[in-house]
Amino acid sequence: MDCEEIRRALGALADGEEARLGRPEVESHLSTCPDCSRAARAIEAERAYFGSLPRPAAPADLPARIRQRLMAPGARLVASLPFLRVVVAAASLLLAVTGGALLLTAGPAPAPPPALTAGRAVDRLMDAIVREGVPRIEVEVNR
Amino acid sequence: MFPRRPGEESLDEKDLIARSRTGDADAFASLMDRYRDRIYRLVWGLLRNTEDAEDVTQEVFIKAFYRLGSFEGGSAFYTWLYRVAVNTAADWRKRWRRRRALSLEDSPTGPEGVEDHAPRPERLAHGRELGVRLAEALDRMPEKFRRILVLRDYEGLTYEEIGQVLHLPKGTVESRLFRARERLREVLEPLL
Numbered sequence A: 001m002d003c004e005e006i007r008r009a010l011g012a013l014a015d016g017e018e019a020r021l022g023r024p025e026v027e028s029h030l031s032t033c034p035d036c037s038r039a040a041r042a043i044e045a046e047r048a049y050f051g052s053l054p055r056p057a058a059p060a061d062l063p064a065r066i067r068q069r070l071m072a073p074g075a076r077l078v079a080s081l082p083f084l085r086v087v088v089a090a091a092s093l094l095l096a097v098t099g100g101a102l103l104l105t106a107g108p109a110p111a112p113p114p115a116l117t118a119g120r121a122v123d124r125l126m127d128a129i130v131r132e133g134v135p136r137i138e139v140e141v142n143r
Numbered sequence B: 001m002f003p004r005r006p007g008e009e010s011l012d013e014k015d016l017i018a019r020s021r022t023g024d025a026d027a028f029a030s031l032m033d034r035y036r037d038r039i040y041r042l043v044w045g046l047l048r049n050t051e052d053a054e055d056v057t058q059e060v061f062i063k064a065f066y067r068l069g070s071f072e073g074g075s076a077f078y079t080w081l082y083r084v085a086v087n088t089a090a091d092w093r094k095r096w097r098r099r100r101a102l103s104l105e106d107s108p109t110g111p112e113g114v115e116d117h118a119p120r121p122e123r124l125a126h127g128r129e130l131g132v133r134l135a136e137a138l139d140r141m142p143e144k145f146r147r148i149l150v151l152r153d154y155e156g157l158t159y160e161e162i163g164q165v166l167h168l169p170k171g172t173v174e175s176r177l178f179r180a181r182e183r184l185r186e187v188l189e190p191l192l
């Protein structure tokens, strides 16, 4: 019997998923193979570890803090103007095609490299807003 | 574990999502109320640090608010939100490491010998060496292994649900879990 196959089955069986080998086959192998028995104990230990971790609830004031950030002037504007995404995407795409450079300055966030796709550029901008607050947006076209 | 299948959000939730997409912060607050504990717990499981879990959970919901436009309804909202959370926690780890590497470059000893180490997991009252070793091994393993173990054994998702969150076929979920556990086995074996 192939030990690797046994170990794959061990995990799937422990997870309550369909396994390629049945439980009796696996168990009879375990009784003769110390390596796979250790593997079974390792899986048990790992599952017991996750089972022992706390399952904390979110702090009560978390939604209020998030809301405050969402209501910050500018942040709300960005969120409420879905077409801004489209405008920024279109602009960066156009500039990429025409060889111009779109510079998005968002605090310490780096300007997107020229190869960045328009969609990624918008996501970067959004992420920078999330991290640093609403940025100064400078659009610079190099001719 | 997941409340509904993709596309089967309640009408009420669909409405909240639609309103949130227009920038309605009240609607989004209701969505947050439904999911904040689950998302916070998932992030906590991925980082195992309370302070960081709070910051990252904030980031997850703010990002979700801005990105709702790209939620196409092809997957359940819950699945999508989970994905945002898993990716945001991973980005946070990367940023943390970069900052740490930079600050160590400035230090007299330099960045040598820096392990791909846990950001700063809380010392949990496990006491047992096995638990400590497991926590360390988890924090050092590649992100793709850590997230799949957390989704499976902390969150209790099925392979199918994990596949939905991570956009992976079920077979890949199974083999990735196998490989992640093989790594842990190497660490644990001397103790078993």
Ligand SMILES: [Zn+2]
Binding pocket: A002, A003, A006, A029, A033, A035, A036, A037
């Ligand atoms: Zn064996």
